[in-house]
Amino acid sequence: MKEKAFLHNVKLFCLLILLLFIPVTVLAQKKKKKETESEIVKKDSTDAKKGKxxxxxxxxxxxxxxxxxxxxxxxxxxxxxxxxxxxxxxxxxxxxxxxxxxxxxxxxxxxxxxxxxxxxxxxxxxxxxxxxxxxxxxxxxxxxxxxxxxxxxxxxxxxxxxxxxxxxxxxxxxxxxxxxxxxxxxxxxxxxxxxxxxxxxxxxxxxxxxxxxxxxxxxxxxxxxxxxxxxxxxxxxxxxxxxxxxxxxLDKTPMKPRFSDKRIGFFTEKHWYFADAQQAMLEKELITRWRLEPKKEDEERYMKGELVEPKKPIVYYIDPSTPKQWRKNIIDGVHDWQAAFEKAGFKNAVIAKEPTEEDLDFDIDDVRYSVITYAASPKSNAMGPSVVDPRSGEIIEADIIWWHNVMTSLQSWMRIQTGPIDPKARGNKFSDEHMGEAIRFVSSHEVGHTFGLKHNMGASFAYDVESLRSKEFTAKMGGTAPSIMDYARYNYVAQPEDNVTVITPKIGEYDKYAIEWGYRWYSPNENETAKLNALLTKHQNDPIYFYGEQQSGVAIDPRSQSEDLGNDAVKASEYGLKNLKRVVDNIINWTYDKDQSYYETGKLYVGTIGQWQTYNDHVLTNIGGVYLNTTVHGDNKQSYVPVPAAMQKRAADYLIKNVITIPQWLFFNDILDKTNPLKDSPLGPYEYTPYTMARALQYEIMYSLLFDERLLRMTENELYQRNKTNEKVFTVNDLFKKLHQSVFAGTIQNKSLTILERMTQKNYVDVLIISTNKLFEKTDAKKTIQLKETLQMPHLCSVDDEHTARNINNYFLKRVTEVTSDKKGELSKVLQLLKLKKSTGDQSTQNHYLDLIQRIEKALNNTTF
Known part of the structure; x- marks a missing residue:
């Protein structure tokens, strides 16, 4: 240890001697270097200010x-x-x-x-x-x-x-x-x-x-x-x-806006206008549209009515990841709009193409390119949103999203709606040619949205149901409705003997009219507003040009429904049921695939049941329905027209025949020997037993049929029409009378009830009890019951992207309306009947009556009433 301490002291001494002999110039050089570095930093800062x-x-x-x-x-x-x-x-x-x-x-x-x-x-x-x-x-x-x-x-x-x-x-x-x-x-x-x-x-x-x-x-x-x-x-x-x-x-000067009109369907941007001369702020809506105008040298020719090419056409690119066999169909769906733009005075206005080597900068995510983007996804959908300059409504770029699995929806629609009349639409897999035709239709529909067009759910009402069975009419008019922007899918009305071949939706007269209204160019010297109004007035009484807004929630206007065809929902649905029976008879044959499971069979079966429910909804909307017309001063049209009483009665009779009486051919048939109805879910195929499904779907229709707002509209119609014209109306009491006589027919006749008859009575009584309880906002657990859609037919697009139909507000204090009295009155009438008949029928029927009596008495004796 002493030796180590000695050596350490020697090292320190040597280091001290060394430091004493370091030249002063070296220290001076280090000081100078430090000062120089400081000056450089300072100089860098100064240079930065000078732009260096x-x-x-x-x-x-x-x-x-x-x-x-x-x-x-x-x-x-x-x-x-x-x-x-x-x-x-x-x-x-x-x-x-x-x-x-x-x-x-x-x-x-x-x-x-x-x-x-x-x-x-x-x-x-x-x-x-x-x-x-x-x-x-x-x-x-x-x-x-x-x-x-x-x-x-x-x-x-x-x-x-x-x-x-x-x-x-x-x-x-x-x-x-x-x-x-x-x-x-x-x-x-x-x-x-x-x-x-x-x-x-x-x-x-x-x-x-x-x-x-x-x-x-x-x-x-x-x-x-x-x-x-x-x-x-x-x-x-x-x-x-x-x-x-x-x-x-954005351009310094925005595009000149075009103001919307509720009589024609365009997406819009809201705008507020203030001015000294006003007595109130002016609120207007600007339609969304591309800036389409003739070249300067072509303006005179355009004004004379000649077709000219626009200064800048609307160009869509096909995503390179799109499967090659569908590219032409998608491009054709875009080019089908050429005829509509020619109506507005422009030729070659719309172009769809695949990117080439000339498109050196092509990038799907670049807003300079409008692209139909193909998405690898299990989602079955497509949509056509746009990027809009909110200052003017000018569409800058369009983004169509095309989900790969949209073909599953197309196949389901075609098999169920056209299988009976078209052998090409029956197998588990379609030919590329047949599927390509469907893809072309979807392409046209979604591209229509990117032109600014909203859904026109009222277009299909323009065609008479019988005309959809005409080979000549469908060939002439092209498809199922005068607008491809409707959800008028495939022709389920035509019967096998009609030999109808044009069954796919196509761009129609309304679409051409809407494009002309939205895209015709007017010179600064013309009165644009007057000319646009003249075009609307010219067609205001022609159902071909009727615009029906998409409705959210419970539909009010039966003309503007999704997935419907023709001007008579009862007749169209009756034809549809005839075809559905043909589908049910052939489901096993159409889905046959040797050594494969019955998965496709179960899926087609559940889709068929869903189509039945769709028909029920179409018919149901007529009961308590009101035709909502967009009117202006001077057109002499009524804004609110109740559905005629005769039509409402026919609708009630249809539901009694096909829903209140559960169709056994649909729910109890030989298919059940092989599979239950199947619906895909994130956890795999989900099976529905026929009794459970029939009970749930019947309940859903009954609940909607006795929906408070529907009954209120019927009451208001009775009050208004009788005070005005003494015209015959279909009343709430008329509806309850029909339902009562049907639901309790076996009871009135002292019969033993079947399982399905008991099911129907339970559904009916429960709907009355639950809906009446809701009127009083009970906190009982029953109040929280919400109907969930057991089935839902596939849809395209999204209602979230557009303003839906106007809301008719009748929610205020419903508990003091006639609806409460009508529902409780019907419950009392049912109770009296059951007490009178409680000892009739077999043991199961008597047990059933005792159960219903106790439920109704509990509901009617509830102190909150």
Whole structure:
């Protein structure tokens, strides 16, 4: 130990001697070097202010020139914004580019546009910052009106982001800002993907990054990978999304808007107008449409009625991932609209094509390209949304999402609706030619949405039911309705002996009329409003041009229903039932596949039952139904026309015959020797027993038939019509009388009841009790019972994307209406009958009566009444 201490002291002494002999000049040189480094840092800072740092950025990074020059230095991304672009309006468009399995299963897919907003950049030279603001461009006022100052202050912009100015370009005509934070998930200002698609998690910025950048003359494209995690039953599931942000420069002068009219169906953007001369604010809706106009040199020819090519046609690209055998069908579906645009004066206005080598910059996520995107997904659907300039309603780009599994819906419709009259529509797999025809129809429908057209659910009512059985009529008119924007699927009315061959929906007269109204160009010297009104007036009394809004919830107007055909739901459904019986007789043969399970058999069977329920709903809507007409002063039309009493009676008789009396051919047949009805679910095929299914679907119709709003409309009709014309009406009492006589026919005749007859009586009594309880807002558990759709025929598109039909409000204080008295009166009448007949029939029937008596007495003696 002493030896080690000695050596340590020697080392210290030697080090001290060495330090004493270091030349002073060396220390001076080190001091000078330190001072020089400080001066360099200071000089760098000064140079940055003078723009020298800009040169370093350019030297170190890569530059992509365009709307904003994009400078990328390793992982740092900078925008170089020209002074001329400050205060200009831009549109942010955010889309999904990639999704993991977990979100695909939930129905989210590539191509979906989830967030749009208008922004402007503002340069702050004092604070050396760039502010980004957003606003809702839905308010206007004349520039020189006094009220405009108030409009500016009351509809002001909001700040959503701020950037430090890093430097200027060489001639100081642009500033440079670092933008990583708005694209890598640190900030939600430009892209709040998690919030907009409904995920609760926040972006994990350390697991997110900017993936790619492009800059073009009028837009920027930035692609990112955004990661979050979700808890699923305790386990954490990682979720990474590919997202694309487009920043688009909007035109200084927006397209001239065209104002909507409720008599024709276009998607709209709401707009408020203020002016000094007003006595009230003016609210209008701008239709959404493409900017289609003739070239300057063709205007005179266009005005003379000659067809001309538009200055800029509407172009759709086919996603390269689309299976090759369907590409031509999708393209043909787009080109079928050419005839409609010719009605508006334009030829070659719509083009669909596959991207070629000439489309060097083609990118599905780039808003310069409208794309029919093909999504590998189990979802059976398609939809056609658009990106719209909210200032004018101009459609900038369209995003049609085509889910691969939409073909399962098409096959189901064709087999069930046309199998009896078309041998090509019977097998488990169709030929490519036959499926291609269906794909063409869906393509046309969805593209119609991207032109701004809403669903026209009233179109099919224009055709007489018998005409749908005419080979000549269907060939001449082309399809099942005058609009492909209706949900008029396939011709289920035509019978095998009719030899009808044109059974697929096609673009019709209403579609051509709507495109002409929305897209015909008018010169500044013409009175556009007068000409548009003249076009509407010309066709106002022709059912071919009738527009029926899509209805949400319980339908009021039976003309505007989904999946229906013709102007008489009872007659059409009766023809439909004849064909359904043919389907049921052939289900096993049509689905035969040697050594395979009965999976396809069960699925076709459940689809057939679903079609039966669809017919029931079509008929049901006529009871208490009202024709809702969009009227204007001077047209001499009625706004509210109750469905004729004769039609309501026929509808009630149909339901009694085909629902109150459960059709045994449908629910109890030889198919049950092989399989139950099957419906796909996330856990695999779900089987329904026939008794359970029949009971649930009958209950659903009964509940809807005795729905409070329906009975209230019948009461109001009775009051109004009798006070007005003494015209015969179909009353609530008439309805209850028909139902009572049918439901309790066996009881009245002292018969022993079958299981199905007892089931029907239980359903009827329970519907009366539950619906009456709801009138008094009971907290009893029964009140929370909600009917869930046991079956649902497949649909296309989404009602969420459009305004649905107007709401007729009759909810106020329903408990003091006649509905309460009518329902309780019917319960009392049933109770009296059951007490009188409680000892008739076999033991099961008597047990059944005792059960119903106790239920009704409990309900009627409830103290809350």
């Amino acid at each position: 740092k800009y040169s370093d950025l350019i030297k170190k990074g890569t530059v992509k020139k365009g709307l904003f020059n994009i400078i990328q230095v390793k992982t740092d991304v900078y925008f170089e914004i020209q002074d001329s672009l400050f205060k200009r309006e831009f549109l942010i468009v955010n889309k999904l580019s990639q999704v993991p399995y977990d979100l695909n299963e939930a129905g989210l897919n590539k191509g979906m546009n989830y967030e749009n907003k208008v922004i402007s950049f503002y340069k702050d030279t004092i604070a050396k910052k760039v502010w980004v603001k957003t606003y809702q461009p839905k308010v206007s006022s004349p520039k020189d009106d006094a009220i405009t100052a108030s409009v500016i202050n009351n509809f002001a912009e909001s700040i959503i982001e701020v950037f430090d100015i890093e430097t200027k370009n060489n001639d100081s005509s642009a500033v440079v800002i670092k933008v990583n934070k708005i694209f890598d998930g640190k900030q939600k200002s430009f892209n709040d993907v998690m919030g907009n698609i409904g995920l609760n998690g926040s972006v994990k910025s350390d697991l997110s990054y900017i993936e790619g950048l492009k800059s073009f003359p009028k837009n920027i494209v930035v692609k990112s990978q955004m990661t979050t995690s979700l808890s699923d039953g305790g386990a954490t599931v990682p979720i990474t999304l590919g997202v694309t942000t487009n920043i688009i420069l």
